[in-house]
Every structure is written in structure tokens, then in C-alpha cells.
Amino acid sequence: MNLDEQIEAVELSITQAEMHISNMKSMEQLTKNPAFISIIIEGYFKEEASRLVLLKADPSMQGDEEQVQITKSIDSIGYLRLHFNTIMQFGKMATKALEDHKETHSELLEGIE
Numbered sequence: 001m002n003l004d005e006q007i008e009a010v011e012l013s014i015t016q017a018e019m020h021i022s023n024m025k026s027m028e029q030l031t032k033n034p035a036f037i038s039i040i041i042e043g044y045f046k047e048e049a050s051r052l053v054l055l056k057a058d059p060s061m062q063g064d065e066e067q068v069q070i071t072k073s074i075d076s077i078g079y080l081r082l083h084f085n086t087i088m089q090f091g092k093m094a095t096k097a098l099e100d101h102k103e104t105h106s107e108l109l110e111g112i113e
Contacts (some may be wrong), residue, residue, distance in 0.1 A: 010101055021095055023090070027088055
């Protein structure tokens with residue numbers, strides 16, 4: 001890989017890291033928003049998850065179709081929570097990597113001069 005390609009790759013890494021950090025900051029803001037807490041954290045992740053678990057054991061919901069739908073709904077809650085956690089994890093990793101990328105970028109630019 002020549003110098004120009006290295007610089008381009010590092011610049012792309014910087015852009016991606018900044019995007020992950022921005023997403024993490026947005027997620028942090030959301031998790032402090034009272035409406036988000038009420039609707040998503042409390043309402044969806046806790047109350048809806050609990051309701052679905054209880055519904056899964058309801059005698060009138062024991063048919064295969066009902067059980068499959070309930071399981072899909074429970075899974076969807078888990079996947080959304082996992083998505084939020086992934087945003088935070090990528091942001092934390094990007095925060096640590098960004099300075100390294102910027103340092104590498106500066107060193108590569110010095111190689112041009």
C-alpha cells in the first residue's frame with residue numbers, strides 16, 4: 001500500500017471513529033431524556049418484556065402460532081437492547097482509537113513533506 005492509500009485508509013478510520021463517537025453521544029443523550037426513559041427503558045425493555053413473558057405462560061396463548069409470535073416479540077426487545085449496547089461499545093472503542101488514528105495520520109502526512 002503506497003503512502004496515499006495509507007493516508008486515505010487512516011482518514012476513513014478517523015471518519016468512522018467520529019461517526020461511532022457521535023452515535024454514542026446521541027445514545028447517551030437519549031438515555032437521559034425522560035420521554036425515552038419512560039417509553040423505551042421502562043415501557044418497552046421492562047414492562048413490555050415482563051408482559052410478554054407472562055403472556056407466554058398464559059394457558060390461552062399456548063398454540064404454536066401464538067408462542068412463535070410471543071417469542072419473536074421478546075427477541076425483538078433483546079435485539080433492540082443489544083443494538084443500543086453495540087452503539088455504546090463501538091463508541092467507547094472508537095474514542096480510544098481516534099487519537100491513535102490522528103497520530104498515525106500526522107505521521108503519514110509528515111512523510112509526504
